[in-house]
Amino acid sequence: MMRSLRWIASAALLVGFQPLIAQDVAKPKSTVIYVAEQQTVPAGKKAVVEVHFAVVDGYHVNSHTPKSDFLIPTVLKVQPAAGVTEAAPEYSTGHDFSFAFDSSTKLDVYTGTFTVKLPVVAAAGSHTLDATLHYQACDHAACYPPKSLPLQVLFTAQ
Amino acid sequence: MPVPEGIAMKRSALVVVLLIAGISLMLWAGWHNLRERRLAMQKAQESHVILTPAAPAQGGAQATESNPEPQLRGKAAPAFTLVSLDGKKVSLADYKGRPVLVNFWATWCAPCKLEMPWFEEFRAKYAGQGFEVLGIAEDDAGKDEIAKAAKKLGTTYPILLTDGKVSPAYGGIDYLPESFYINAKGVVVEQTAGLGSKDEIEANIKKAIAATGTTTAGAE
Numbered sequence: 001m002m003r004s005l006r007w008i009a010s011a012a013l014l015v016g017f018q019p020l021i022a023q024d025v026a027k028p029k030s031t032v033i034y035v036a037e038q039q040t041v042p043a044g045k046k047a048v049v050e051v052h053f054a055v056v057d058g059y060h061v062n063s064h065t066p067k068s069d070f071l072i073p074t075v076l077k078v079q080p081a082a083g084v085t086e087a088a089p090e091y092s093t094g095h096d097f098s099f100a101f102d103s104s105t106k107l108d109v110y111t112g113t114f115t116v117k118l119p120v121v122a123a124a125g126s127h128t129l130d131a132t133l134h135y136q137a138c139d140h141a142a143c144y145p146p147k148s149l150p151l152q153v154l155f156t157a158q
Numbered sequence: 159m160p161v162p163e164g165i166a167m168k169r170s171a172l173v174v175v176l177l178i179a180g181i182s183l184m185l186w187a188g189w190h191n192l193r194e195r196r197l198a199m200q201k202a203q204e205s206h207v208i209l210t211p212a213a214p215a216q217g218g219a220q221a222t223e224s225n226p227e228p229q230l231r232g233k234a235a236p237a238f239t240l241v242s243l244d245g246k247k248v249s250l251a252d253y254k255g256r257p258v259l260v261n262f263w264a265t266w267c268a269p270c271k272l273e274m275p276w277f278e279e280f281r282a283k284y285a286g287q288g289f290e291v292l293g294i295a296e297d298d299a300g301k302d303e304i305a306k307a308a309k310k311l312g313t314t315y316p317i318l319l320t321d322g323k324v325s326p327a328y329g330g331i332d333y334l335p336e337s338f339y340i341n342a343k344g345v346v347v348e349q350t351a352g353l354g355s356k357d358e359i360e361a362n363i364k365k366a367i368a369a370t371g372t373t374t375a376g377a378e
Binding site: 146 | 265296298303307
């Protein structure tokens with residue numbers, strides 16, 4: 001419950017600052033923002049750590065399962081960490097998007113917020129997972145080179 | 159004749175129900191109308207943004223994320239020699255005397271792939287004026303993958319592999335597609351970033367041709 005509230009608060013804060021981001025920074029360094037939060041999971045049991053991201057307003061990134069082989073999918077790579085056993089990440093489903101000049105081509109993208117779920121079994125204590133989100137963003141008319149967003153996922157198992 | 163109390167109550171209830179239904183219908187119609195107007199406004203704004211990229215020279219184009227302030231317009235196009243997909247060395251200087259569209263693209267760039275078939279079409283349409291397209295793949299993908307994408311798009315114009323030096327020479331290609339319309343004298347007459355409309359692309363090609371003159375010179 002607390003985790004959900006924290007996520008809602010983070011998302012609301014981010015949404016609140018979106019116009020500032022769009023206006024003040026003509027070309028953001030990152031079009032995807034990691035919404036960091038502290039999470040708690042039960043120790044020694046199968047649990048899920050959620051990793052939340054927000055796509056800056058006016059942009060989209062390919063989902064984990066874009067509809068073309070040529071498009072670069074969003075992928076979260078997590079480094080192994082002591083005391084944590086991980087399974088393959090589970091990604092949010094994307095939604096359809098078409099460029100105005102070609103409504104027949106449907107892309108599968110993330111906009112707004114999206115979540116990657118990390119199934120873990122962790123020993124009791126605090127853990128830090130080093131991870132990198134690989135993504136490729138576009139706006140309504142142009143695409144930006146693929147980027148890597150390094151991040152740390154913090155959680156406590158108790 | 160007095161109306162029995164039961165019937166009067168039923169009438170009143172019916173009137174109330176009809177009133178509520180009427181008000182609900184009006185509220186719904188108002189909400190629906192507002193929603194439609196918002197959607198129409200949103201669509202119009204989207205179209206406005208998309209249909210006015212890189213406005214031509216009068217007074218200078220307004221810089222936006224997808225349409226930066228043109229840096230090379232009116233300047234000599236930076237020279238380059240790159241290797242094509244079929245292994246040939248291709249220089250911009252090879253096309254001196256001809257209008258050329260230099261287009262930066264990548265396999266992962268969906269808007270790029272929308273306009274490439276248009277380039278192909280215009281290349282055929284303006285072949286008589288010596289018009290040529292050079293596609294430069296700003297891509298980490300391997301040569302085979304680039305070739306596969308180009309084939310799938312039906313491009314027959316030369317696709318060149320970047321050397322990492324050509325994009326800085328063209329002002330740094332931060333996003334794709336970016337196009338440079340070069341006249342026969344080797345001068346950039348227009349520079350665009352992001353997907354434009356087919357009409358705008360043709361207008362820019364015509365501008366490069368007009369600046370060239372009507373003769374076909376310096377054929378391959």
